[in-house]
Amino acid sequence: MTAEKNPKHKKIKDKDFELIQAINSGQTDKFHDLVKRYEQSLYNFSLRMCRDHRDAEDMIQETFLNVFRYLKGFRYETKFKNWLYKVAASTCIKKRRKSKFAPEKELSLDDFHPENQTDVPDHVPDWALIPLDKLLNQELSSTINQEILSLPKKYRLVIVLRDIEGFSTGETAQILSLSPSNVKVRLHRARLYLRDKLKGYFENDQR
Amino acid sequence: MTSADHDHKHCLEMFQKLSEFIDGELDHVSCAEIEKHADNCVACFTCLETLKRTVAICKNVKDQPVPQEFSRKLKEIIQNIPKTTSL
Secondary structure (H helix, E strand, C coil): CCCCCCCCCCCCCCCCHHHHHHCCCCCCHHHHHHHHHHHHHHHHHHHHHCHHHHHHHHHHHHHHHHHHHHHHHHCCCCCCHHHHHHHHHHHHHHHCCCCCCCCCCCCCCHHHHHHHHHCCCCCHHHHCCCCCHCCCCCCHHHHHHHHHHHHHHHHHHHHHHHHCCCCCCEEEEHHHHHCCCHHHHHHHHHHHHHHHHHHHHHHHHHC | CCCCCHHHHHHHHHHHHHHHHHHCCCCCHHHHHHHHHHHCCCHHHHHHHHHHHHHHHHHCCCCCCCHHHHHHHHHHHHHHCCCCCCC
C-alpha cells in the first residue's frame, strides 16, 4: 500500500497535493475534506464491485481507513486518485466472497466471435445507430449496472476502471498491478460480454 | 463481399483488436486494415458498431448519490479514528 521510496522520482502535484500535505503535517481534521472529494465516486465504484449497499459501504469505510493509515507513506509518485483506487481495488480483491451473481470464471474470446454465434449479423441494429441520448434512460442504466455485476470480478474491475471511472490502460494496469496487455485482454472480453447482454436486452425488448 | 464469403482469418484478427481500435491504441497501419475490412464485412462492421455503442453506454452510465445517512456515518467514523495511531 505504501508507495515506493524513490528520492529521484518527481512528485506529482495534482489537485489533492496541498490537502494531503496539510493532513500529513498534522491537520488531521482535514482528512474529512479528502473523504468528501472522493466519497461519491468511491461509493459508486464500490456498488459496482460489491452488488449490495451494505458490502459497498463496508468497502468504502475500509478503504478510507486504510488511506488514513497509509497516507503518511504516500510519495506523490502517482496521482492521489490513482493511489486511492489502488487501495480500494486491493480492499475489494481481498473480499473474496463467492457470489452466485459473479462466479470467478474465464471469459473466452471464442464465445463472442460472430462466427460462433447462432446468427451472424447482417445489419447494424437500431440500438447502435440511434443517438445515444435517446437511448440512455434509468432502465438502461439499471440494466448495464446489473450486467456489470454479473461479470467475474477480474473483468469487472478492469471495465469499471477503464470505461466508467475513465482511467487509461496504463493507469488501470498500475492500479491493479497488471501488465497493460493483460488489461487490454480483460477489457476486450468484458466489453464483448456486455455487448452480448445489451444485444439480448434490446432484442427481447424489440426496440 | 458478403458476410458469408469474407476472409475468416482476417475477420478473427480484426475481432481481437476491436477494443484497441476503439480506444485509439493501434498504429496507423492496423487502423487502416480494420477500417478497410469493416467496410467490406457486414458482420465485422456490425460487431464494431455494437461494441462502440456498448463502450459509450458504459461511459455514460449514471452514478447514484451517496445516501445522506451513510455520509454522516462515514464522517463519524473518520472523526473517531484514533489520530495518534497513524499520522
